[in-house]
Amino acid sequence: MTSGTVKRVEADSGSGLIAAEDGNEYYFHRGGIKRPLEFDDLFGGERVSFEIETQSQGLRAIEVSRSALVR
Numbered sequence: 001m002t003s004g005t006v007k008r009v010e011a012d013s014g015s016g017l018i019a020a021e022d023g024n025e026y027y028f029h030r031g032g033i034k035r036p037l038e039f040d041d042l043f044g045g046e047r048v049s050f051e052i053e054t055q056s057q058g059l060r061a062i063e064v065s066r067s068a069l070v071r
Helices: none
Strands: 002-010 015-020 025-029 047-055 058-066
Touching: 002 025, 025 047, 025 058
Parallel strands: none
Antiparallel strands: 002 015, 002 047, 015 025, 047 058
């Protein structure tokens, strides 16, 4: 699992970008959100965990879920 912060959410296209801790940015689509997290609950700034999938267009985030708080 990789961690990062939701950088941008594009409600019209159902997609967005995650700024990952590895220094890269990953595209995500509403279909890659893991329940119980809902795409419509994302506004930017949320800490998330995700898997990285290779597609013909490049890398993208899938299985996106809210990161658990570390205490």
